Amino acid sequence: MGRAHxxxxxxxxxxxxxKSKIYSKFGKELYILAKAGIPDPEMNQGLKRKxxxxxxxxxxxxxxxRAIEKAKGSETDSYSFIRYEGFGPGKSTIxxxxxxxxxxxxxxxxxxxxxxxxxxxxxxxxxxFLYDNVGLLEFDYEGSEDDMLELLLxxxxxxxxxxxxxxxxxxxxxxxxxxxxxxxxxxxxxxIEFVTYQISMLPIExxxxxxxxxxxxxxxxxxxxxxxxxxxxxxxxxxxx
Numbered sequence: 027m028g029r030a031h032x033x034x035x036x037x038x039x040x041x042x043x044x045k046s047k048i049y050s051k052f053g054k055e056l057y058i059l060a061k062a063g064i065p066d067p068e069m070n071q072g073l074k075r076k077x078x079x080x081x082x083x084x085x086x087x088x089x090x091x092r093a094i095e096k097a098k099g100s101e102t103d104s105y106s107f108i109r110y111e112g113f114g115p116g117k118s119t120i121x122x123x124x125x126x127x128x129x130x131x132x133x134x135x136x137x138x139x140x141x142x143x144x145x146x147x148x149x150x151x152x153x154x155f156l157y158d159n160v161g162l163l164e165f166d167y168e169g170s171e172d173d174m175l176e177l178l179l180x181x182x183x184x185x186x187x188x189x190x191x192x193x194x195x196x197x198x199x200x201x202x203x204x205x206x207x208x209x210x211x212x213x214x215x216x217x218i219e220f221v222t223y224q225i226s227m228l229p230i231e232x233x234x235x236x237x238x239x240x241x242x243x244x245x246x247x248x249x250x251x252x253x254x255x256x257x258x259x260x261x262x263x264x265x266x267x
Contacts, residue, residue, distance in 0.1 A: 045084075051258040052080040053093045054105050054125045060097030067094075075205045082208065082223040103127055110136050111153035114145040114247055115240035117233050118264045119153040126256040135254045143247035157227040157261065160186055161204030163211065164222035167195035181210040201225045229263035 059073040067074040073094070080090050108129055110122040126132040140147045167174065171190045174197065178185050184200040199207050208223060235241045244264060251257050 047252065047258070048083055049085055049089050050255070051125065052076070052083065052085045053089055054258075056080065056090060056093035057097050057103065058105055060094045061102070065094050065097045078205065078208065079223060082220045084219075108132060109150070109154070110147060111150065112140055112145055112147040113153070114143065114262070114264075115243040116235045116237075116264075118235065118240075118244055118262060119156055119229070120145075120247070120263075121153055121157065121227050121261040122251060122257055123259040123261075124254075124256040125258050128256075132254075132256040135256065136251065139247060139250040139254065142250060143243045145243070145247055154227065156231070156263070157229050158186070158198075159201055160198040160226055160228055161201045161207060162222050162224055162226040162228070163195075163197045163199075163204075163207060163220060165195055165211070165218055165220045166193055167215070168193055177214055178207060178210060181206065183207050183210060198228065224259075226259075227261040229261070232263050232265045234265050 056073065056076055059070065059076050063070040063073065065073070067077045077090055081087075105125050105127055106129055108124050108126060110124070110133070112120050112122075114120050122136055124132045124136070137147050139145075167190055169190070171188050174190060174195060175185060175188045178188070178197070178199070183203050183206060186198040186200065187196075188198075189196045197207065197211075204223075204225060208220070212218070235244060244267060248260060248262075248267060251260050
């Protein structure tokens with residue numbers, strides 16, 4: 027059915043499998059932005075953009091409302107962003123982003139995932155240089171690559187790449203242009219559903235695992251990491267996962 031169909035199916039499956047984690051991720055991010063400024067999206071531009079991003083990722087309205095209402099209260103949760111990088115089976119590499127209120131707990135739980143999969147956690151920067159930091163948007167689109175590229179360039183978007191295949195578009199831009207790109211596409215196409223709308227780390231090159239043992243260990247690593255509450259995002263360079 028083609029590469030575009032595979033990308034679309036994989037993206038949708040990933041989204042479905044990570045619904046609760048997505049809700050948790052946006053809940054924390056919305057709380058942080060609301061707590062740091064005015065807890066009103068109409069008076070807090072950063073919060074307004076994060077609400078739009080949450081809605082595009084199908085986060086329910088009540089989850090968004092709870093996070094903002096929590097920020098209005100007297101309690102203060104302190105979250106930190108932390109990134110771990112490491113090496114999996116074969117020539118696989120992996121990046122794990124966490125948003126946590128206990129960095130010692132996060133490190134311990136992530137390291138345990140690596141140990142159980144015969145993988146090795148690395149130091150900061152050991153893997154990330156093999157990835158591009160981008161704003162990533164994936165959505166159904168019936169136009170051409172040229173049409174989409176022209177639309178974004180006319181809006182002064184710093185476009186990295188546009189791919190359209192079988193009615194499905196994958197757009198990468200500079201991370202700072204993610205929200206402007208989303209608004210530009212919505213203005214042109216209407217309220218479409220985005221399969222992916224996020225800041226992402228894309229591998230410069232991807233690899234395939236050679237043996238069943240490598241595939242089993244890598245799948246175990248991903249499964250264990252996704253079970254860690256503090257883990258928000260996992261990026262890797264392995265095709266088929």
